[in-house]
Amino acid sequence: MAGLEDLYREIILDHYRTPRNRGELEAPAVSAEGHNPLCGDEIRIFIDVKDGLVSDVRFNGSGCSISQSSASMMTTAVKGKPVDQVRAIVKRFKQMMTLDEDENSTIDESINLGDLEALQGVVKFPVRIKCATLGWNTLLDALAETGK
Amino acid sequence: MAGLEDLYREIILDHYRTPRNRGELEAPAVSAEGHNPLCGDEIRIFIDVKDGLVSDVRFNGSGCSISQSSASMMTTAVKGKPVDQVRAIVKRFKQMMTLDEDENSTIDESINLGDLEALQGVVKFPVRIKCATLGWNTLLDALAETGK
Amino acid sequence: MTFDVAAIRKDFPVLHRLVNDKPLVYLDSANTSQKPQVVIDALANFMKHGYAPINRSAYQLAAEATDAFEATRSALATFINAPKANEVVFTKNATEALNLVIMSWGRANLKAGDAVLLTHMEHHANIVPWHMLVAERGIQLRWVPLTSDGQLDLTDLDSLLKDVKVFSFTSMSNVLGTINPVQRLCAAAHNAGAIAIVDACQSVPHQPTDVQAWGADFAVFSSHKMCGPSGVGVLWGRESLLEAMPPFLGGGNMIADVRLDGFTTAEVPAKFEAGTPAIAEIVALNSAVKYLTNLGMHNVRQHEIELSTYVLNTLNSRFGDDITIHGPTNPELRGATFSFAFRGIHPHDLSQVLDQTNVCVRAGHHCAKPLMRILGANATVRASFYLYNTTQEVDALADALDSASDIF
Amino acid sequence: MTFDVAAIRKDFPVLHRLVNDKPLVYLDSANTSQKPQVVIDALANFMKHGYAPINRSAYQLAAEATDAFEATRSALATFINAPKANEVVFTKNATEALNLVIMSWGRANLKAGDAVLLTHMEHHANIVPWHMLVAERGIQLRWVPLTSDGQLDLTDLDSLLKDVKVFSFTSMSNVLGTINPVQRLCAAAHNAGAIAIVDACQSVPHQPTDVQAWGADFAVFSSHKMCGPSGVGVLWGRESLLEAMPPFLGGGNMIADVRLDGFTTAEVPAKFEAGTPAIAEIVALNSAVKYLTNLGMHNVRQHEIELSTYVLNTLNSRFGDDITIHGPTNPELRGATFSFAFRGIHPHDLSQVLDQTNVCVRAGHHCAKPLMRILGANATVRASFYLYNTTQEVDALADALDSASDIF
């Protein structure tokens, strides 16, 4: 539909219809829960961190196409990566989601977001940015749990 | 000054400059206090009721020309009168001070307000009606005290 | 008089705004209503020629402003058939009005263990302040459940009301559209020795209101949902109850006297109106009340019944099992507010697609998360209709729904 | 740029209104200010073309309204030099803002016996909520006294501050015009381990504000005194303090989740903004902030110093001992708000006479009864000047005062 192509790219709808890494992980994996009070979306991210690597990651919950596909794409982007690199990807992704770039932070061009670039179109729909970042912020919370 | 003749009649200014029955009464007289939160005016009414007669009445406090003269004129109007008649005068006066007549109450034409009629002009200045009625409402409170 | 929607639409400038060359189809009036030109003019004219403080100054400009301000209080009293104008208290919104009653009456009258009855279809404004009082006072909350078609299940009402001190409920659900039997509920509350608080936000703008016929003790509603300016809420309460309540916010206007060691309160309603109120907005609200009164609230209600009938027929016949409309199926038992689920499309996505053809609906939990959980949803799409909506706009909604299926 | 009052006056429609064929001399801006055409237009235009709910709906009209609404929050943060926009909380007026801090921060942090320091020149809004907390919590209040020319007597400040948890004071007296040394008072509070709450109602509209330079913890002010619409107040608070505070009003928008058995709160500022806010008024307030910013708050202050100088010279030279002007005699130490006693004429009578020539002044206790008692008066007449007032209007005031002597 005219005007919405930027939002509902095919790859996004694909991750929405066929989510990757959907499910849960048992302890010692940790988890965190995120809410979008605006629309009631809920997400839970499970991660297993071993030897500084995010060895496994899963998500569940319910929400709109943007929040679900973004979470699904996020899991494929971070799975198996070192924690440091995961943090860098999260940072890069959140930069992409910001309308006004934070002048003080430089963009790490070495990080290639790959398929995630498809979510760039969300920036034109400011109300949906929170949907796209929900899984990512929850991932940060889960990472914080591993430090405890 | 043009426009204010109705408010500041000569008799009103006379009672303001030379208040009648100003002062206090000792027990067994009773008293009540009234405030006009709008302008900070304060008034205290003392009455001595004997054998169903308001045998003596005094007022003190401070306030504008309208509140003070109205209280002064009130004391001269009720002093020595039977309580029933005093209540009737209060009622008649408050009727005069009302912009919209209460349809259900009939006006007792037998009560002649005399000099008090001068205060009729206050009705054109709605903010000042509370000044004019302050002493009268406080008199009702004082009468209620005698019943206790 | 017939209800001439085409003429009414002319009164609302925003309905003529084109967004991306298409007219606006505003179906979010349960959230907040649009404003007729007369209200906008009343507000602008007062600000241009009559703006002044109220209550505290004696000059003519201020006296006129005070009269205009108090005229709204009287007009509202007439509009809801309150016995006295001074029973009408101005707040900033219905939420503040509910907090005022719950905190002021509640703190003075409720102690640990006391029970309060609510319903499963309440708005957060009639839940969260009670939770705050639970935390502060240890009161307990009970809930009237719902039937499968979204009405209050009153089977056990009498036992639920046993030993209850307050029954606080909505006159119409902002999610389901259900119109509750307010009069019956107030009577049941009183029989049980409880007071009745009516959250009348969703009914006052849409049908005639008579707080005396209801037999309510308190009622709250908002200006912004009834064609009036934003920033104004209304609390109506029985004079004797208001008089016995402690103040809520402290400050100017609500006092009789202030000393270094304490204060005494003014009479109602001033006692509950601390600080400078929304002067211009309250003055302009009178124009909204007049506007609604001139249309006739019975006519507004009739129009919405007709719209509701058309909505139910159109959506059900066009979409059959693909659509689940919550709430009563009988238009006489509901307002023109429809929450629905459609072809498994997430409400947020659905509303985004509808917006492409300027169909403005709300997607979310509608400030009723407990009800959402009962409906088994995180969110719904809600289309809510008002006096300016037409059957063509119902068709526009249906067409837009159809196009959503192309994407998902 | 010189400050062109004649041009500014053209922006304020009400100043061209003739009452009884005479122009209005509006000298009551400390009570509430008049509104420039740009603010009225912003309000009307938004209501005509852009009105929509904020925060909760996803369609374009609502997204635009939300952006316009949040733009005001950012503009206000810049206007008072707040570190972050989300430290700006919208309330209905400054009174609610004070109640919010006092009740929310106070209930969480003050216990029986804790001391709070106020001053003898506070407005009821910064006294009554504390009295309510005295009754509820058993805290104790202390007071900074005044010097004979109406300044804070800071001789014993350090001992007054001993063991004090909060120092809450006005940046400028609404009766005396006295400008207080806010920065010094905040530093003294912090030295003593107390937080500092600044009632900035009378200074924000009249001079540059920098809450960071002040070193304050909270500040409150009202839209209606700074050329903005009525119905909006502002609370600024340090983010860390706001985050640690419990909510004040409960309802929609201030929650993260609500269940039948409890709720969790949203982030600041939403946590303190329950219910539908004054959407259109807050959007229009941005135009007032722009209007003031374009004039330049330094210029506004300079204009008012010049007016104050003229007021003091004119009234003292024309009336000598017949007039007693309260507050500082040095225009650098005061705002252009003058309370005075004149020839023993009762303030209410005096303001009535002034009104005959359309000179609008307030007579009363100005919501500062404790201060009135210290001045030994039930009431004063107060003439308060703003950016649109002229020296000719000072002359009009003096002429009107002269004519009052004819009557009394």
Ligand SMILES: Cc1ncc(COP(=O)(O)O)c(C=O)c1O
């Ligand atoms: C049923 C109901 N109660 C309370 C409210 C709260 O009203 P407001 O946001 O005007 O405070 C609303 C509207 O949001 C409502 O629909």
Ligand SMILES: Cc1ncc(COP(=O)(O)O)c(C=O)c1O
């Ligand atoms: C110093 C001061 N504080 C507080 C207030 C209260 O402001 P508002 O009436 O807007 O709540 C006022 C104005 O009335 C004031 O002058």
